[in-house]
Amino acid sequence: MADVTQFVRPDIAALEAYTPIQPFDVLSEQLGIPIEQIIKLDANENPYGPAPSVTEALRNCPFYAIYPDPDQTRLRRAISPFIGQPIERILCGNGSDEIIDLLMRVLVQPNDVVIACPPTFGMYSFNTGVVGGRFVAVPRDTNFDVDIEALADAVLEHQAKMVFLPSPNNPTGNLLAREHVLRLLKLPTMLVLDEAYAEFSSGSVADLVGQHPNLVVLRTFSKWAGLAGLRLGYGLIPEWLITHLWKIKQPYNTNVAAEVAVLQSLAETEALNARAKIMVAERERLFAALQTIDGLTPFPSQANFILCRVERGDAAQLKADLAKRGILLRYYRNPELANCIRVSIGLPEHHDALLAALADLGYR
Numbered sequence: 242m243a244d245v246t247q248f249v250r251p252d253i254a255a256l257e258a259y260t261p262i263q264p265f266d267v268l269s270e271q272l273g274i275p276i277e278q279i280i281k282l283d284a285n286e287n288p289y290g291p292a293p294s295v296t297e298a299l300r301n302c303p304f305y306a307i308y309p310d311p312d313q314t315r316l317r318r319a320i321s322p323f324i325g326q327p328i329e330r331i332l333c334g335n336g337s338d339e340i341i342d343l344l345m346r347v348l349v350q351p352n353d354v355v356i357a358c359p360p361t362f363g364m365y366s367f368n369t370g371v372v373g374g375r376f377v378a379v380p381r382d383t384n385f386d387v388d389i390e391a392l393a394d395a396v397l398e399h400q401a402k403m404v405f406l407p408s409p410n411n412p413t414g415n416l417l418a419r420e421h422v423l424r425l426l427k428l429p430t431m432l433v434l435d436e437a438y439a440e441f442s443s444g445s446v447a448d449l450v451g452q453h454p455n456l457v458v459l460r461t462f463s464k465w466a467g468l469a470g471l472r473l474g475y476g477l478i479p480e481w482l483i484t485h486l487w488k489i490k491q492p493y494n495t496n497v498a499a500e501v502a503v504l505q506s507l508a509e510t511e512a513l514n515a516r517a518k519i520m521v522a523e524r525e526r527l528f529a530a531l532q533t534i535d536g537l538t539p540f541p542s543q544a545n546f547i548l549c550r551v552e553r554g555d556a557a558q559l560k561a562d563l564a565k566r567g568i569l570l571r572y573y574r575n576p577e578l579a580n581c582i583r584v585s586i587g588l589p590e591h592h593d594a595l596l597a598a599l600a601d602l603g604y605r
């Protein structure tokens with residue numbers, strides 16, 4: 242009999258497993274701290290949760306036994322005026338993560354090059370590996386800005402099929418200037434601007450989709466609308482390309498509960514925008530407070546998190562010490578983020594608790 246264990250695609254067998262963050266309940270058990278007492282500032286979630294009427298709408302939905310609409314018609318009709326793009330250019334996914342996956346599966350053949358600029362969101366290199374592409378990193382400069390000339394050179398040198406740039410970038414929080422986007426759009430490559438955090442920032446290039454055949458913009462309801470657990474993101478994708486994504490997407494990729502929650506969220510944009518404004522004000526308050534702390538250097542952010550370099554002491558230790566007190570932050574092992582932590586924007590009282598814990602640990 243054939244050795245079926247050898248049937249695995251060699252490129253998949255060689256892939257490193259993705260390490261997701263620990264589930265909340267597991268962490269709570271490990272730390273011996275009840276879930277409701279944990280201050281979770283590690284995954285850029287919205288501390289306010291969904292808009293108030295979303296829970297009610299979910300409770301009252303009579304259609305959970307029915308498959309969702311594979312054409313996502315109601316969803317796309319509601320998103321269209323919100324984002325200012327026609328429904329023909331909108332495709333929803335099981336989180337914007339799924340749109341990243343679909344784009345790669347349509348465009349990237351084995352050994353095609355995909356470029357991103359670390360430190361950045363990890364899914365771009367992960368998905369490149371899944372489709373057998375070659376990932377090329379063009380590192381950011383010391384301020385974490387994209388090195389536009391180095392990126393342009395790399396696109397030409399490798400004939401890169403795709404470039405992924407979050408704006409604001411995760412985990413550094415900085416925006417890509419519109420003039421730089423326009424410069425990059427002249428390159429012979431697909432440019433994917435990932436605007437997962439756009440609602441907390443001062444800029445978006447969503448309006449440019451359709452004017453440039455090589456621009457895709459990704460957005461999500463995970464952050465601004467507090468729906469991370471329901472998984473609904475979307476792509477703004479030129480017509481020539483979106484046709485191919487429709488062909489390969491799973492028919493029922495977005496679920497009924499997510500649709501209900503998104504439609505209700507879009508009926509509450511004013512309330513959600515008001516909350517985003519509060520989170521931005523809190524971000525600025527936390528940034529100012531972190532700036533005064535000896536041994537910590539926060540980086541300015543346009544997103545719902547702040548990256549912070551630990552100049553005195555060990556960031557891994559600091560993360561562990563805060564976790565023992567029930568405050569969860571993100572810590573990175575990669576060299577570009579040596580001794581950095583990332584704090585997601587929480588409620589004002591979460592930040593007060595964080596600052597008090599930091600003071601207690603000698604960071605004042």
Ligand SMILES: Cc1ncc(COP(=O)(O)O)c(C=O)c1O
Nearest residue numbers: 336337338407411437461463474
């Ligand atoms: C830059 C960036 N893009 C995409 C995502 C994924 O968003 P979604 O929840 O819509 O899959 C994240 C999540 O943290 C992110 O940071």
